[in-house]
Amino acid sequence: MRPEFLPGVAAALVLALVPLLVPWTTVMLTIALAIGLSVLAIVVLLRAGQVSFGHGLYYATGAYTVAFLVKARLSLDALILIPLGGLVAMLIAVAFGFFAVRYRDIFFAMINLAISMVAFSLLEKLYHITGGGDGMNVARPTLGGGRLDRAAFEAWMFYATLAIAALAGLLVTRYLASPLGRALEAVKSNEMRLEYLGVSGNHVLHVAYAISAALAGVSGAIIAIVNGHVAPEFAYWVRSGEFVFIAILGGAGNVLGAFAGSMVFEAIRNHAAALAADYWQTTLGLSLIAIIMFAPDGLTQLRFKRNKTRP
Amino acid sequence: MSIQTILLAALDGLSYGAQVFLVAVGLSLIFGVLRIVNVAHGSFYAIGAYVAASFSLLIAAEGWSPWLTYPAMILSACLVGIVLGGALEVGLLRRIYGKEQVLQLLVTFAVFMILEDMQKAVWGVSPYFIDAPLGLLGTVNILGINYSIYQLVIVPFFAAVVLVSLRYVLRRTRLGRIVTAVTDDREIAAAMGVDATRIYLLTFMIGASFAAFGGALASGSTSLVPGMGAGMTILSFAIAATAGLGRIEGAAVAALMIGLGRSLAVYMAPEFDVLVPYLIMFLVLLFKPQGLFSVQQTRKV
Numbered sequence: 014m015r016p017e018f019l020p021g022v023a024a025a026l027v028l029a030l031v032p033l034l035v036p037w038t039t040v041m042l043t044i045a046l047a048i049g050l051s052v053l054a055i056v057v058l059l060r061a062g063q064v065s066f067g068h069g070l071y072y073a074t075g076a077y078t079v080a081f082l083v084k085a086r087l088s089l090d091a092l093i094l095i096p097l098g099g100l101v102a103m104l105i106a107v108a109f110g111f112f113a114v115r116y117r118d119i120f121f122a123m124i125n126l127a128i129s130m131v132a133f134s135l136l137e138k139l140y141h142i143t144g145g146g147d148g149m150n151v152a153r154p155t156l157g158g159g160r161l162d163r164a165a166f167e168a169w170m171f172y173a174t175l176a177i178a179a180l181a182g183l184l185v186t187r188y189l190a191s192p193l194g195r196a197l198e199a200v201k202s203n204e205m206r207l208e209y210l211g212v213s214g215n216h217v218l219h220v221a222y223a224i225s226a227a228l229a230g231v232s233g234a235i236i237a238i239v240n241g242h243v244a245p246e247f248a249y250w251v252r253s254g255e256f257v258f259i260a261i262l263g264g265a266g267n268v269l270g271a272f273a274g275s276m277v278f279e280a281i282r283n284h285a286a287a288l289a290a291d292y293w294q295t296t297l298g299l300s301l302i303a304i305i306m307f308a309p310d311g312l313t314q315l316r317f318k319r320n321k322t323r324p
Numbered sequence: 325m326s327i328q329t330i331l332l333a334a335l336d337g338l339s340y341g342a343q344v345f346l347v348a349v350g351l352s353l354i355f356g357v358l359r360i361v362n363v364a365h366g367s368f369y370a371i372g373a374y375v376a377a378s379f380s381l382l383i384a385a386e387g388w389s390p391w392l393t394y395p396a397m398i399l400s401a402c403l404v405g406i407v408l409g410g411a412l413e414v415g416l417l418r419r420i421y422g423k424e425q426v427l428q429l430l431v432t433f434a435v436f437m438i439l440e441d442m443q444k445a446v447w448g449v450s451p452y453f454i455d456a457p458l459g460l461l462g463t464v465n466i467l468g469i470n471y472s473i474y475q476l477v478i479v480p481f482f483a484a485v486v487l488v489s490l491r492y493v494l495r496r497t498r499l500g501r502i503v504t505a506v507t508d509d510r511e512i513a514a515a516m517g518v519d520a521t522r523i524y525l526l527t528f529m530i531g532a533s534f535a536a537f538g539g540a541l542a543s544g545s546t547s548l549v550p551g552m553g554a555g556m557t558i559l560s561f562a563i564a565a566t567a568g569l570g571r572i573e574g575a576a577v578a579a580l581m582i583g584l585g586r587s588l589a590v591y592m593a594p595e596f597d598v599l600v601p602y603l604i605m606f607l608v609l610l611f612k613p614q615g616l617f618s619v620q621q622t623r624k625v
Contacts, residue, residue, distance in 0.1 A: 062424070062426060063426070064426050064429065064430065066363075066429075066433065112606060112609075112610065115613060116613075118425040118426060118429075119361045119425055119429060120565065122426075122429050123361065123558070123561050123565070126558055126561075127558050127561070127562060127602050127605070128602070130554070130558050130598075131598060131599055131602050134598040134599075135595070135596075135598070135599070138595045138598075139595060250554055251437075254433060254437065257430070257433075261430065291441065291444065291445065292441055292445075293441075294437040294438065294440055294441045295437065295438045295441040295442070297434070297437055298433075298434035298435065298436075298437035298438040298441075299434070301430060301431075301433075301434040301437075302416070302431055302434045302435075305420075305423075305427055305430060305431055305434075306419065306420075
């Protein structure tokens, strides 16, 4: 085993023990790990210096895919539903990517925001199909072939999510170290030089975009199964903003940071948010500004020089 | 679809387009000079609307002449633009001009989140509806359709005034020339002795005031609900992007296009009315990636 995977393996092993010792944290940890996958999606794009304010779209796609499949009574297993959620999200990203990856920076962020808000409005308005603002309930599927009671289901969902997160972390680390992943850094630092080498910046970003959407889709699919409910808010800009926020909080370039950040975030939300529920976004906003203004070294991946302005 | 429905859709589109033009032109102007897409721009729109609504309520409560609501709209727009916009530029944006675009986006996004909470804290979450400005002017009958004069005349009139005066100022006055010069090339303009700091502040205040004015006008015809700022930020970006960021006259054309398209959709397929503006944007950007009225830019290696 390569030494760079050691911290990840150690973290996964420690995490695997936690639900045995402190059972009440199981669901919270499952959610944190699942959200961590969406954060990882943002981290992949940040490698290319791009930020998406609309990844709620792919998160919601994964979640609603599961909701529709369960509603259709195909009696699919959770372990099939989750990858399907990721797949549908990825297909949408591949299609939309032909448009989105032509843009960088402001346009990339805002176009993603626009499409996710369109999705949000449609999910809310197409009441007969999506259940409107109330969302849809997701009946508990089988897991690994067995129909489990609530406690066992939650416990095994945690281990399934942990395994998926570990696999995703491994694959993303390998991807970012591959030539295609290294090219992302070139998109960030100097895309024109990359193109002179005969590599298409748009293509490099398109692949990253599809991978990133698949991660967000898997993340949404897990949340749909664990929560047993999906709602249009999954595609709302607040959700997308939270992903970006956690990615910055967790130290932008880091795969483990995505999961660590989302654990911290989930813990804070569960405990501190009750004290200041009305000022939750203010808290997020102020911390975001504070990080950018006063701790820019934490943002290693964002510190780059870009003189070129493209729309 | 009858001729009356089409006419009604056209009138709606004109009124709506005029209103979103005011917001979009502010966003575009700010981008042209500061090179920042202000994600919090829609918050100025929402806060402008709320402040105008508060003034209307005050005027009604004090028993003053309801005609005062019109100057109150202009007052609230200036107030929001100068106080809030000025504070934001001086306190925050000024510190991030040198940073990367992604960081600038994140900072304005954070401001947007904070302002959303502040609106809820100050004005609550229940909808506001102010009917004084609409009721004062009554309706006019066009080909058998009763249409409110406020939406048909006042809103487009103010939009036209803003467009014409902005055009005049930018083309004919010293200040406008300076702003144009900074838009064109910030470094050369600064080398020529332009005080960029002052121009930035001024532009940001004016742009924010336009957004707030759009909101103030909207307060007379729509109900104010939390979250209206988010939609408006994205819509005004869609308009500015369709026109080409920084293009002032183009924003008017794009706003009219998107306004008409949207109101047609409202009458034909109401579920999809939110989709139309973005569909138009995607279509335009597919063929003209820099927007309809963009000028060719040289790439710097």
